[in-house]
Amino acid sequence: xxxxxxxxxxxxxxxxxxxxxxxxxxxxxxxxxxxxxxxxxxxxxxxxxxxxxxxxxxxxxxxxxxxxxxxxxxxxxxxxxxxxxxxxxxxxxxxxxxxxxxxxxxxxxxxxxxxxxxxxxxxxxxxxxxxxxxxxxxxxxxxxxxxxxxxxxxxxxxxxxxxxxxxxxxxxxxxxxxxxxxxxxxxxxxxxxxxxxxxxxxxxxxxxxxxxxxxxxxxxxxxxxxxxxxxxxxxxxxxxxxxxxxxxxxxxxxxxxxxxxxxxxxxxxxxxxxxxxxxxxxxxx
Amino acid sequence: xxxxxxxxxxxxxxxxxxxxxxxxxxxxxxxxxxxxxxxxxxxxxxxxxxxxxxxxxxxxxxxxxxxxxxxxxxxxxxxxxxxxxxxxxxxxxxxxxxxxxxxxxxxxxxxxxxxxxxxxxxxxxxxxxxxxxxxxxxxxxxxxxxxxxxxxxxxxxxxxxxxxxxxxxxxxxxxxxxxxxxxxxxxxxxxxxxxxxxxxxxxxxxxxxxxxxxxxxxxxxxxxxxxxxxxxxxxxxxxxxxxxxxxxxxxxxxxxxxxxxxxxxxxxxxxxxxxxxxxxxxxxxxxxxxxxxxxxxxxxxxxxxxxxxxxxxxxxxxxxxxxxxxxxxxxxxxxxxxxxxxxxxxxxxxxxxxxxxxxxxxxxxxxxxxxxxxxxxxxxxxxxxxxxxxxxxxxxxxxxxxxxxxxxxxxxxxxxxxxxxxx
Numbered sequence: 001x002x003x004x005x006x007x008x009x010x011x012x013x014x015x016x017x018x019x020x021x022x023x024x025x026x027x028x029x030x031x032x033x034x035x036x037x038x039x040x041x042x043x044x045x046x047x048x049x050x051x052x053x054x055x056x057x058x059x060x061x062x063x064x065x066x067x068x069x070x071x072x073x074x075x076x077x078x079x080x081x082x083x084x085x086x087x088x089x090x091x092x093x094x095x096x097x098x099x100x101x102x103x104x105x106x107x108x109x110x111x112x113x114x115x116x117x118x119x120x121x122x123x124x125x126x127x128x129x130x131x132x133x134x135x136x137x138x139x140x141x142x143x144x145x146x147x148x149x150x151x152x153x154x155x156x157x158x159x160x161x162x163x164x165x166x167x168x169x170x171x172x173x174x175x176x177x178x179x180x181x182x183x184x185x186x187x188x189x190x191x192x193x194x195x196x197x198x199x200x201x202x203x204x205x206x207x208x209x210x211x212x213x214x215x216x217x218x219x220x221x222x223x224x225x226x227x228x229x230x231x232x233x234x235x236x237x238x239x240x241x242x243x244x245x246x247x248x249x250x251x252x253x254x255x256x257x258x259x260x261x262x263x264x265x266x267x268x269x270x271x272x273x274x275x276x277x278x279x280x281x282x283x284x285x
Numbered sequence: 286x287x288x289x290x291x292x293x294x295x296x297x298x299x300x301x302x303x304x305x306x307x308x309x310x311x312x313x314x315x316x317x318x319x320x321x322x323x324x325x326x327x328x329x330x331x332x333x334x335x336x337x338x339x340x341x342x343x344x345x346x347x348x349x350x351x352x353x354x355x356x357x358x359x360x361x362x363x364x365x366x367x368x369x370x371x372x373x374x375x376x377x378x379x380x381x382x383x384x385x386x387x388x389x390x391x392x393x394x395x396x397x398x399x400x401x402x403x404x405x406x407x408x409x410x411x412x413x414x415x416x417x418x419x420x421x422x423x424x425x426x427x428x429x430x431x432x433x434x435x436x437x438x439x440x441x442x443x444x445x446x447x448x449x450x451x452x453x454x455x456x457x458x459x460x461x462x463x464x465x466x467x468x469x470x471x472x473x474x475x476x477x478x479x480x481x482x483x484x485x486x487x488x489x490x491x492x493x494x495x496x497x498x499x500x501x502x503x504x505x506x507x508x509x510x511x512x513x514x515x516x517x518x519x520x521x522x523x524x525x526x527x528x529x530x531x532x533x534x535x536x537x538x539x540x541x542x543x544x545x546x547x548x549x550x551x552x553x554x555x556x557x558x559x560x561x562x563x564x565x566x567x568x569x570x571x572x573x574x575x576x577x578x579x580x581x582x583x584x585x586x587x588x589x590x591x592x593x594x595x596x597x598x599x600x601x602x603x604x605x606x607x608x609x610x611x612x613x614x615x616x617x618x619x620x621x622x623x624x625x626x627x628x629x630x631x632x633x634x635x636x637x638x639x640x641x642x643x644x645x646x647x648x649x650x651x652x653x654x655x656x657x658x659x660x661x662x663x664x665x666x667x668x669x670x671x672x673x674x675x676x677x678x679x680x681x682x683x684x685x686x687x688x689x690x691x692x693x694x695x696x697x698x699x700x701x702x703x704x705x706x707x708x
Contacts, residue, residue, distance in 0.1 A: 015382035034414035045402045119393045121374035279377035
């Protein structure tokens with residue numbers, strides 16, 4: 001049995017110092033099985049012992065979209081660029097929810113998993129990626145509602161573009177990395193000072209109104225409000241998603257550049273700070 | 286056998302901050318950040334100056350080699366768990382370094398990382414993956430793990446339906462079979478049945494001797510430490526105070542925390558309010574043959590007492606009431622008609638007490654002198670807290686792992702089988 005002790009070159013050095021520029025991605029990749037297992041577990045645990053189970057995944061965004069349709073669409077009369085209001089809100093709310101869910105799950109990463117983090121070591125990023133993957137799967141479970149509506153409306157004469165999986169995956173990765181980067185960056189500071197977590201909760205709600213979620217970008221006339229909107233890194237993916245799925249939407253290229261640069265910066269900075277902080281997190285949770 | 290270094294710990298320190306996190310700690314954070322920014326010493330890093338800061342480990346340096354099983358003992362707050370946490374990388378050291386030359390399986394708690402909703406089998410995969418094993422590697426071990434856990438029929442049941450004993454079994458089966466070179470366990474064998482505990486200890490011992498693994502085991506159970514470990518380190522308040530042979534370490538440990546006196550002077554002792562009788566007073570008590578309160582195996586407790594009589598006392602009797610450390614009375618020794626005493630006498634008593642029925646534990650006593658009046662009732666004439674005693678390596682505990690919570694503190698004597706008949 002002594003052949004088990006084969007790994008003679010194995011060596012881990014732990015000390016109080018930390019090189020800031022460690023991404024830990026190689027080690028995280030080694031734990032890819034664990035990412036998948038956590039994803040499975042988190043999905044399983046969230047909907048076990050609920051009567052409707054995963055039906056909630058479809059039900060709750062649909063309900064929200066119906067509410068938006070009634071209040072923003074009908075009562076407030078927001079123009080949806082000629083798209084059926086329910087479809088507009090399903091698509092927009094769907095992607096926004098994905099963003100905010102990934103964000104909050106990552107922001108609460110340490111408090112949510114304190115039990116396991118306090119007892120065993122594995123790269124904490126594993127959990128962040130797994131939370132992102134859970135959210136991706138949940139989003140994909142919700143997607144058929146939109147697809148069915150698309151098919152239904154196309155029989156009624158609406159020109160629906162051909163959705164490519166390729167673009168959906170790109171957008172999900174893009175928005176997901178942005179949300180995860182921001183989320184883990186926030187989590188690095190909120191474990192200790194929870195005020196920040198409350199503050200961030202408000203900020204994200206405000207962010208939603210600065211993002212074309214309940215209204216299209218096109219209703220904003222040129223001016224500072226529109227400029228602000230275009231600087232918002234979420235604007236481009238939201239509009240782009242609508243363009244890909246429903247055929248209408250879009251934002252100027254500089255908005256795209258801002259979004260991509262922001263996403264990359266948030267992801268890189270988030271991971272770096274997170275890796276620095278994770279080592280002592282459990283002392284303060 | 287290859288005795289290469291598996292774990293090397295140098296000057297390991299861990300600082301924790303006490304108290305609530307709030308505006309005060311925010312201020313301190315800013316302070317130390319600012320100091321560091323200015324290139325000065327962190328004002329909080331000087332030990333003792335900041336009351337909110339304490340060092341759980343104060344600079345450990347140790348080397349653990351392949352094929353060693355090391356016991357870690359120490360009182361609560363000695364830094365044992367912090368040490369294991371640092372070794373298993375749950376948290377990082379404040380100063381110093383750790384070099385690990387093998388993969389670490391840590392079991393800081395039974396069934397770490399188990400999720401109640403998932404089945405036994407799924408949890409095995411989970412635990413393996415946490416260690417960094419691939420699915421194929423875990424599959425190769427699966428059969429062995431299930432076999433060891435004795436849970437074959439329940440392996441596809443969610444673990445939330447498991448009893449705590451089953452939980453332990455699965456947890457231990459996983460931890461002991463995973464492909465790691467260093468195994469860290471924090472008092473995980475306190476639960477579960479004796480048979481399984483022994484099986485686990487045997488398995489660990491085997492892993493150490495034939496597979497050359499390195500085992501670090503924290504326990505308060507000296508019997509388990511004796512069974513498993515060939516080297517023991519003793520920690521006290523964050524410092525290493527002993528490192529060496531198991532037997533010597535355990536003796537060192539038990540003696541070290543001996544704060545209880547082996548002799549007491551009662552001249553200044555305040556008696557309870559209800560005691561109005563002043564006919565006789567106990568002056569002092571001490572153990573005759575030792576300067577500790579530790580009694581090993583079936584040694585008798587030999588007490589020497591000095592009494593002073595103020596008035597005549599007839600048929601003096603003594604009760605030695607024994608209670609556990611939670612102040613539950615366990616039983617009382619009665620000594621009747623010790624002597625008749627006269628006013629002004631100084632009396633010395635030697636008493637031998639058979640404490641062999643008491644199992645391994647610490648006991649407190651009360652000495653109460655009494656006389657019997659005409660109607661036969663006891664009248665207390667003096668009462669003081671007596672000398673405590675610790676029974677170690679007692680006969681019952683040597684025969685089997687004594688379960689105090691189930692069986693109590695006393696192994697009652699006197700039962701014998703007088704006849705066995707087979708048909």
